[in-house]
Amino acid sequence: MDIKFRAWEKNLKQIISVNDINFESKMINTCSAWRTFDEIELMQSIGFADINGIEIFTGDIIHCWGGEYCQGYWEHDIKISIINIASDCFMLDEFEFIEIIGNIYEVTP
DSSP: EEEEEOEEEEETEEEEEOOOTTTTEEEEESSEEEEEEGEEEEEEEEEEEEESEEEETTTEEEEEEEEEHHHHOOSSSSEEOOOHHHHHHHHTTSEEEEEEEETTTOOOH
């Protein structure tokens, strides 16, 4: 599995693609320009896609429903923010449906 990243560009206030990361110089390449880690918030793919086929990254806010976890512990569907890749991926296996509804950097529902 390829490890994929995207970034929140703080000055532009938008999500940008990440083509290359240089951890030694603490910079990313967006194909059009280099940005320092101070200028961005790096987000890693968790390796799952939502019901619409959109890849889920750390920082995304997702709506989850269905499955045994939702019917057993949770009485209703829930909305969570993906923060910790390892624990969130384990929990996401319990849901039947997952849909991205926003991210922690932009205005969300």
